Amino acid sequence: MGFSQRLTVRLTAGVVLVLLSIGVPFLFAFQRHLQAQRVEALDRATTTLSQVIVGSLANTMMSGDPHAIDGPIRDLANQEMVQRALLLDHRGRVAVSSDPAYDGVLLTREEAEICSVCHGQDPGRAAEQAALVLHGGDRVYRTMTIVPNEPRCHACHDPARAVNGLLVLDLVSVSGDAWIAAEMGTTIALGGVMVLLTVAVLVGLLRAMVHRPLQAAIASSRKVVEGDLAARVPPATTCEFARLGSHLNRMTDHLARSLQSLQVQSRQRQEILDAMDEEVVVLDAHLKVVAANRKFLSLPGRDQPEGRGCRDVAGREAPCAATTDDCPVRRVFATGQVQKAIVSRTVDGGRQQTVEIHASPIRGPDGAVSQAVEVRRDISDRRQMEATLAQSERLSALGLLASGLSHEINNPLAAILTTVEGLQRRLQRDPGVSPASAAGLHRTLGRIASAVQRGRTITHRLLSVARPDGDARSLVNVNEVIRELVLMLGQVTRRAQVKVELDLDGRLPPLRGDESRLGQVLMNLALNAIQAMHPEGGEIRIRTRSEGAAIHVELEDTGPGIPQESLARIYEPFYTTKPAGQGTGLGLFITHRIVSEMGGTIQAKSQVGRGSRFALRFPGSRERASA
Numbered sequence: 001m002g003f004s005q006r007l008t009v010r011l012t013a014g015v016v017l018v019l020l021s022i023g024v025p026f027l028f029a030f031q032r033h034l035q036a037q038r039v040e041a042l043d044r045a046t047t048t049l050s051q052v053i054v055g056s057l058a059n060t061m062m063s064g065d066p067h068a069i070d071g072p073i074r075d076l077a078n079q080e081m082v083q084r085a086l087l088l089d090h091r092g093r094v095a096v097s098s099d100p101a102y103d104g105v106l107l108t109r110e111e112a113e114i115c116s117v118c119h120g121q122d123p124g125r126a127a128e129q130a131a132l133v134l135h136g137g138d139r140v141y142r143t144m145t146i147v148p149n150e151p152r153c154h155a156c157h158d159p160a161r162a163v164n165g166l167l168v169l170d171l172v173s174v175s176g177d178a179w180i181a182a183e184m185g186t187t188i189a190l191g192g193v194m195v196l197l198t199v200a201v202l203v204g205l206l207r208a209m210v211h212r213p214l215q216a217a218i219a220s221s222r223k224v225v226e227g228d229l230a231a232r233v234p235p236a237t238t239c240e241f242a243r244l245g246s247h248l249n250r251m252t253d254h255l256a257r258s259l260q261s262l263q264v265q266s267r268q269r270q271e272i273l274d275a276m277d278e279e280v281v282v283l284d285a286h287l288k289v290v291a292a293n294r295k296f297l298s299l300p301g302r303d304q305p306e307g308r309g310c311r312d313v314a315g316r317e318a319p320c321a322a323t324t325d326d327c328p329v330r331r332v333f334a335t336g337q338v339q340k341a342i343v344s345r346t347v348d349g350g351r352q353q354t355v356e357i358h359a360s361p362i363r364g365p366d367g368a369v370s371q372a373v374e375v376r377r378d379i380s381d382r383r384q385m386e387a388t389l390a391q392s393e394r395l396s397a398l399g400l401l402a403s404g405l406s407h408e409i410n411n412p413l414a415a416i417l418t419t420v421e422g423l424q425r426r427l428q429r430d431p432g433v434s435p436a437s438a439a440g441l442h443r444t445l446g447r448i449a450s451a452v453q454r455g456r457t458i459t460h461r462l463l464s465v466a467r468p469d470g471d472a473r474s475l476v477n478v479n480e481v482i483r484e485l486v487l488m489l490g491q492v493t494r495r496a497q498v499k500v501e502l503d504l505d506g507r508l509p510p511l512r513g514d515e516s517r518l519g520q521v522l523m524n525l526a527l528n529a530i531q532a533m534h535p536e537g538g539e540i541r542i543r544t545r546s547e548g549a550a551i552h553v554e555l556e557d558t559g560p561g562i563p564q565e566s567l568a569r570i571y572e573p574f575y576t577t578k579p580a581g582q583g584t585g586l587g588l589f590i591t592h593r594i595v596s597e598m599g600g601t602i603q604a605k606s607q608v609g610r611g612s613r614f615a616l617r618f619p620g621s622r623e624r625a626s627a
Contacts, residue, residue, distance in 0.1 A: 011210075015202055016195060023191050031184055043143075046169050050145035053085075053167055074098045083140055086168040087147075090161055140170040217245055220252075229256040279376040282362070283310055283329055290371060310374075328359035332372045336361055342379075354380045406459035413459070417452045420445045475510035476518055478551060478618075482542055485522050489530070496530050497537030505545045509620045513598045521594050524587045525555045525614050532559035532612070549620035556613040562606040570604060 053073065073085050073096045087096040093106045147165040149157050157164050216234050223231035229252060233245035273280050273293035280293040289305040297305070310329075328339035341357045356377045364370035424445050427438050486493075486500050493500055511518070529540050538558040545552045562570065571592040595602045599619050606612035 011206055012199055012202055016199060019195050019198065027184065027187060027191070030187060046141065046143040046171055050143055050167055050169060054145055054147055083170040088166040088168065090164055095165070143169045213245065217248055220248060224252050224255070229259065281310065281374050283372050283374060285333055285370070287329060328357050329372045329374055332359045332361050333369055336369050352380065353378065354383045409459050410456060413452050413455050417449060420449045420452065474515065476513055476515045478511050478518070478544055478553065479504040479508055481515060481519050482522060482544070485519060485526065489526060492530060496534045498530050498533055499539045501539060501541045503541065503543040508544050508546050508551060509549065511551055511618050511620065517594050517598070521591050522555070524591045528587060529555065529557035529559060529612070533557060546620070551618045551620050553616040554613060556611060558611045561608040561610055562612055563608055567604060567606055
């Protein structure tokens with residue numbers, strides 16, 4: 001605060017001005033009073049002196065020696081207070097003078113300044129006139145005393161004249177002025193001392209009673225503004241500032257409680273936002289980030305997002321609308337209503353991600369939309385599940401169709417096979433057919449029976465796929481299941497230019513389990529390998545071996561391999577690295593579950609560019625029995 005703006009300075013200046021406004025008129029009045037007293041004293045002195053001189057003059061005139069008074073009049077100039085003495089006759093000529101410059105001089109009322117004291121006055125007034133005048137640059141007190149023409153003077157003077165002469169005395173006024181100046185100086189000095197003492201006392205009182213309590217309140221308020229809510233105004237004496245400090249402290253306490261409550265509420269709101277599994281971000285009208293939850297901040301490059309644009313924080317890979325006009329947050333500020341959007345993008349080397357965006361308005365006190373809350377929810381798994389469910393429905397319908405079709409095909413195949421067997425028996429009994437023709441017909445009917453039997457085998461396999469899983473367990477020949485799988489996938493492997501090599505252990509013990517479920521496991525692994533090598537083609541090697549009572553099955557391909565970051569997730573449901581529409585993400589999940597239910601284990605090893613290998617281990621029948 002500037003020096004002139006301080007309360008102590010302004011109050012002190014005001015008091016000084018008040019004192020001066022009172023003291024200066026008092027000094028002028030006091031000066032006039034002193035001057036009046038001085039003039040009164042001079043008037044008394046000159047009146048007495050003039051009366052003495054006029055009486056002496058009358059006595060000398062009556063004694064017949066009129067010039068006897070000349071010497072005393074001239075000697076008056078030697079006195080300390082008398083500057084000059086002039087005796088004028090009735091014509092205005094100086095008869096006697098203590099100042100030689102005036103001897104015999106005729107003084108007229110128009111020319112002589114000495115005459116200005118009396119002329120212009122009423123002649124009938126007092127016989128004397130007195131005034132302070134300037135004469136020759138000196139300040140003198142001049143008295144004019146009239147010498148009257150008394151009856152006793154008529155013997156020598158014309159009785160018709162009222163005045164015989166005039167006595168003029170000039171008394172020195174310098175000593176009186178010096179006394180007045182000294183008195184005024186003393187008075188001014190005393191007044192100055194009084195003003196200084198008043199100012200000092202006032203400043204001391206102001207500092208003790210106003211400045212210090214006010215500074216304490218200001219210092220406490222400054223600390224509160226800077227964030228120190230523990231600052232308090234020290235207790236003062238019982239005055240208005242004590243009440244002010246008490247109110248400031250109460251206000252600070254209330255502010256601290258309110259701020260603490262707001263902090264608790266803000267922390268609770270942030271904890272609620274952080275508990276959400278979706279990305280939540282609050283944006284202002286300029287799409288600048290105001291707040292965000294932990295899920296939003298956990299993604300790379302999103303630290304300290306406050307004040308930055310949402311696209312700058314989220315980066316180019318953010319799930320945003322294709323154009324700014326489609327941005328749901330912009331539509332919220334434009335319409336004031338909740339807006340939704342679904343955005344799809346390709347991430348992680350081809351995986352399709354679908355994000356659902358909800359934008360809701362936050363209104364200010366005036367009802368206008370001041371901010372918007374954007375919630376981003378990854379619905380890729382849900383979309384994948386919906387597609388899987390749809391695919392399951394289609395597979396279920398296909399299973400029902402395959403079951404009905406298998407029954408419809410089996411009936412005519414059974415009739416054909418029965419007819420072939422009847423023809424074969426008839427040829428054996430018919431003697432009219434030559435042996436050569438009978439042999440040829442037997443070969444033809446055998447081929448027909450073999451083809452019919454092959455067709456029945458295919459329909460039985462379709463039925464086994466369409467039939468619901470059961471808990472039927474039997475001794476399964478693993479090598480035979482692998483051979484049937486290769487026959488069933490023959491057309492698929494030829495079309496995909498994939499060569500299948502088998503290395504089967506003939507001494508492999510039987511496996512106690514469900515043949516159809518084992519076939520489903522091997523088919524899932526084989527189809528994954530074929531699809532991975534399409535369309536370049538490649539090779540699949542299937543090996544079996546026994547290790548004690550355990551059975552080992554390995555399926556290895558020469559495909560592109562699986563990245564290491566995906567290898568740990570291949571058994572997760574709905575996780576797939578295949579392009580959209582070519583996989584459900586359930587094949588390996590189901591495979592892992594079936595193997596686990598059969599008491600086995602599955603391990604995957606892969607190297608990008610060098611293929612993949614899946615190793616299955618099942619407990620043999622003896623190992624299971626001993627367990």
